[in-house]
Amino acid sequence: MDIFTSDKPSRLASSDWFTGRVWQDAVIEAPEPARVRALRVTFEPGARTAWHTHPLGQTLHVLSGVGLVGLRGAAPRVIRAGDTVWIPPGEEHWHGATADTMMCHLAIQESLDGSVAEWLEHVSDKDFARAPD
Known part of the structure; x- marks a missing residue:
């Protein structure tokens, strides 16, 4: 058994894969x-x-705030604290906060051959601003 202590500092996510300030x-x-x-x-x-995909899918569980999750070609959907989202393997998607509210989620995925995600292009401001379903 291993116990992983929580004394590691938060890190700012890479601008290669994120728009805005995101802490991990x-x-x-x-x-x-x-x-x-x-x-x-x-x-x-x-x-x-x-935009990105996961080889074995991804589960998001919203811990606090209000966010959005978007699929390619569809309006984003609103997600709130307590919601859980399952994204199947290979599905192109994005997720983040709304324009005026922070959001924190737990992101759970599995590695396949050392990879947990394939990163694609940044989500455009137009796609982000699209009215949610």
């Missing part, structure tokens, strides 16, 4: 043969991921 706190990166990876991700208002 590692929860678990399980050693092989386990594949689970989890992060607590806090998005400042207007911040969001780039």
